[in-house]
Amino acid sequence: GMEVSCISTGQVFAALGLMCTESVPMRRRRVIEVLQGLIDLAAEFGKMVNLGRVRGSINGEPRQAVEDRFVSVARELCDYAADKDVTLVLEPVNRYEIDFVNKVEEGVALVREVRRANFRLMPDVFHMNIEDVSIGGELARHAAHVAYIHLADSNRLAPGRGHIDFDDIFDHLAIVEYDGWVSVEILPKPDPDTAARQAAEFLRPRVDLYNSRLMALRGEPCP
Amino acid sequence: GMEVSCISTGQVFAALGLMCTESVPMRRRRVIEVLQGLIDLAAEFGKMVNLGRVRGSINGEPRQAVEDRFVSVARELCDYAADKDVTLVLEPVNRYEIDFVNKVEEGVALVREVRRANFRLMPDVFHMNIEDVSIGGELARHAAHVAYIHLADSNRLAPGRGHIDFDDIFDHLAIVEYDGWVSVEILPKPDPDTAARQAAEFLRPRVDLYNSRLMALRGEPCP
Incomplete structure (x- = not known):
């Protein structure tokens, strides 16, 4: 009788090397498709999908360009997930593991930009x-x-x-x-x-x- | 009238890529020589030399072998420094930056092994x-x-x-x-x-x- 609380997406980054901030449109399309598959799974189990390192990184690029790509991907995923009553949760991670969204406050700023009720923080x-x-x-x-x-x-x-x-x-x-x-x-x-x-x-x-x-x-x- | 408190050795690792735990004897000899030069400097300024990342890392080797090499290098440096009234201080550093001596407690264990009055912690x-x-x-x-x-x-x-x-x-x-x-x-x-x-x-x-x-x-x- 154990409840699933969340579908974790760590392997999308770890095994497939995909990130929401990909600059190549085809790769961004691929990460969206993979995450949509996990949203389908979450529709049956837990109603929640986390975004850890799969969110992507700045890696020397202009921050605004990276943020814009992330916001666009997040909105598309949220709109897909909303129909299935699934929430996406973004996890702020410390500076040693990633250079994009370290503080909770930075996560809140992105949540405000994405402007989707099913986009929240972990x-x-x-x-x-x-x-x-x-x-x-x-x-x-x-x-x-x-x-x-x-x-x-x-x-x-x-x-x-x-x-x-x-x-x-x-x-x-x-x-x-x-x-x-x-x-x-x-x-x-x-x-x-x-x-x-x-x-x-x-x-x-x-x-x-x-x-x-x-x-x-x-x-x-x-x- | 500002006093120098310590000679920092960060560049021995950052610029020269040398570590106290080098497995190749000639490279270990080289790190000892470079650090002895900094001990000479500390004899005039601050009487203290820190060991940060220059201490070295485990990097998949058997821990005991790495520790033994470190202890042997530390003793040689301490004996050299003792004549000049210089103290060596080892800085425990978090897991994301190095895999050898993260906790203060681990530093204390090494201090006990080195057994030199002028080998202490930072x-x-x-x-x-x-x-x-x-x-x-x-x-x-x-x-x-x-x-x-x-x-x-x-x-x-x-x-x-x-x-x-x-x-x-x-x-x-x-x-x-x-x-x-x-x-x-x-x-x-x-x-x-x-x-x-x-x-x-x-x-x-x-x-x-x-x-x-x-x-x-x-x-x-x-x-």
């Missing part, structure tokens, strides 16, 4: 720890654009194994009554099962408490 | 924010091995422009009565002069307060 607190002026504060400030949050600690191990203040993050999210997904994206260390167990043990009581707070705020009875 | 809080389980806590815990601290905020801008809690860092350093250098290593953004001014304005009152606390702890009169 902040990852590991990347935010490197890029953003605050974590909880920035998540709360931009909550209207956030559909999904990746949780990992500052060293990308399971939450609780680094120095990120997750209680502060949940406190900030509760203020804006964030009601989207959170999921864990971490390194499989010391091994995948142990890392998953550490994350679950740390997060479960906090997520339960968070959900109770939200229900209380809304005047709903405890489950 | 933690950088920007890197610690990505690698270490805490910043102030780890600095205090390993203070005996720390000779120099690089300050930058979480986004590598001037202290005060990100989310690192510098008051917490100074509180921890005061507990162990840290009395070494701190200096600022940041991105020149929005421009070099502005960044330097931001850092000075943020740090000066904190460093003054810190020094007063240290003098009070030692029963010395205020300056």
Whole structure:
């Protein structure tokens, strides 16, 4: 009975080497077709598709040209996805992994430019720890654009194994009554099962408490 | 009347491409000679030489072999430097920039292996924010091995422009009565002069307060 929360597109970049910002129109057409296939899949599973490194990079080009190509591709994908009730979520990623959309704030600027209700953000607190002026504060400030949050600690191990203040993050999210997904994206260390167990043990009581707070705020009875 | 605090060796790696962990003996000899030249310079200016990326990398080799080569080079350099009252300081650097000595704790392990009084650490809080389980806590815990601290905020801008809690860092350093250098290593953004001014304005009152606390702890009169 496990629910799929999102279709990940990491392999479109990693295996096919395709990016939304391709300067060659035929390659841009190809990335749109591949992502449309994943949107079709998301229509049945999760209703969400993420855009990580597949969004593309600036790589020495004029920033505006790269942004324009991204916005045009994003709009076409969003219009295709809207008919299937699918949302695209863009993940800001730290400077060491990509040179385009590092801060959540930069993601918000793009969301405003794309102007599609099903184009939103997927902040990852590991990347935010490197890029953003605050974590909880920035998540709360931009909550209207956030559909999904990746949780990992500052060293990308399971939450609780680094120095990120997750209680502060949940406190900030509760203020804006964030009601989207959170999921864990971490390194499989010391091994995948142990890392998953550490994350679950740390997060479960906090997520339960968070959900109770939200229900209380809304005047709903405890489950 | 400005004092030189340290001779930096970044260009030995960046311009000459040399590393302490070179597997070819002749190249290891060459890096030793170049660093000995910088130790000679440090004998007159600052009495300290840092080892950043010039320390080398693992790069798929067995870790022990790389470590052994590093320890052997470090000992030879330390023995040469000891006669000139010069200290070598190793800087732990985050995983995206190098694969050898990321955490302060890993630096401490190497310091213990090298076993030379003039081989110590130069933690950088920007890197610690990505690698270490805490910043102030780890600095205090390993203070005996720390000779120099690089300050930058979480986004590598001037202290005060990100989310690192510098008051917490100074509180921890005061507990162990840290009395070494701190200096600022940041991105020149929005421009070099502005960044330097931001850092000075943020740090000066904190460093003054810190020094007063240290003098009070030692029963010395205020300056």
